[in-house]
Amino acid sequence: MIKLVYNELLKVIRKKRILVIVLILLVLIPIFTYGQYRTAQETIKQLGTSDWRAMLQQQIVDQQNRLSSSRMPEERKEWIKLIIQQQQYYLDHNINPTAPGAPTFIREFVDQAVALFLPLLVVVLAADIVSSEHSGGTIKLLLTRPVRRWKILLSKYFALLLSVSLMVVLTAVLGYLISGVLFGYKGWTLPVFTGFQEKGGQLVTENIHLIPQWKYILMAYGLAWFTCIAVGTISFMVSVLVRSTAASMGIMLAAVISGSLLGQLAPNWNELKYLAFTNLSLTDYLSGQPILVEGMTLPFSLAILSIWSVSALVIAFVVFSRRDVLA
Numbered sequence: 001m002i003k004l005v006y007n008e009l010l011k012v013i014r015k016k017r018i019l020v021i022v023l024i025l026l027v028l029i030p031i032f033t034y035g036q037y038r039t040a041q042e043t044i045k046q047l048g049t050s051d052w053r054a055m056l057q058q059q060i061v062d063q064q065n066r067l068s069s070s071r072m073p074e075e076r077k078e079w080i081k082l083i084i085q086q087q088q089y090y091l092d093h094n095i096n097p098t099a100p101g102a103p104t105f106i107r108e109f110v111d112q113a114v115a116l117f118l119p120l121l122v123v124v125l126a127a128d129i130v131s132s133e134h135s136g137g138t139i140k141l142l143l144t145r146p147v148r149r150w151k152i153l154l155s156k157y158f159a160l161l162l163s164v165s166l167m168v169v170l171t172a173v174l175g176y177l178i179s180g181v182l183f184g185y186k187g188w189t190l191p192v193f194t195g196f197q198e199k200g201g202q203l204v205t206e207n208i209h210l211i212p213q214w215k216y217i218l219m220a221y222g223l224a225w226f227t228c229i230a231v232g233t234i235s236f237m238v239s240v241l242v243r244s245t246a247a248s249m250g251i252m253l254a255a256v257i258s259g260s261l262l263g264q265l266a267p268n269w270n271e272l273k274y275l276a277f278t279n280l281s282l283t284d285y286l287s288g289q290p291i292l293v294e295g296m297t298l299p300f301s302l303a304i305l306s307i308w309s310v311s312a313l314v315i316a317f318v319v320f321s322r323r324d325v326l327a
Helices: 002-014 017-047 052-066 074-092 102-113 117-126 131-135 139-143 149-183 213-241 245-265 270-274 283-287 298-322
Strands: 191-194 197-199 202-204 209-212
Touching (some): 102 213, 117 149, 213 245
Antiparallel strands (some): 191 209
């Protein structure tokens, strides 16, 4: 099995998918870093001060002004009200939620990237891991080896797990190294609030507690890793079901993007919470971001993603073992 996994990892490396992801990160992370830096500088210029309390107070005022819009749906207004309460809680307790520093950048980056950006990178890795064998015509050669089909497929899945794990680590490391050029590399021990909850449209503060930023980052990237593994597993199944690499990648791209949009466009559609791709924002539960779809909690989302992942694995192994692959 170790040799099979090693062989599959070599295939991933030869396809240069890891290199493509590294290049994407090397291009986009500096853009995100510079964009955040310019935004901070413009805010300081407009307010005439670099005091974080004044900037946070201005953000609260801006959010309150948005509530006066008659075009905004009521669900979005409730979401903004909760954001205002969170910001006010930070202000009241004299804690800067966006203190400059590379650790703060990678914390905010993973919070924003977990629902769409990271899953899209996973699709780049996983969507053709099996279908490419059909497209390249190497599936017949692969199956002539004296190895059971399930072992071949399992080795591909293990290689995928290792590749996805490496991608998550690279995202954190490159984000830290690049953003530190502008923001500095300190800030691991800064206090961060977690445990925000919502009940009846009001912020519940009973379970809120302070943790050092390094601990928050570890938990956030752990949840992001779980999200990426779930997306990778479903992509793995699609790659088995669909023999065309282009079709496999297209299906997964559409599914990931649609899941991200549906949660925002149709929050009153309660059945959305049973779809895998509307449960990807696991770090929202950690940061206390309001959840638009009613009934979604961290255990619920973890369970839904686990059920979808296990089901996808079962389908992939059953289909790969029984299908006439050589036809």
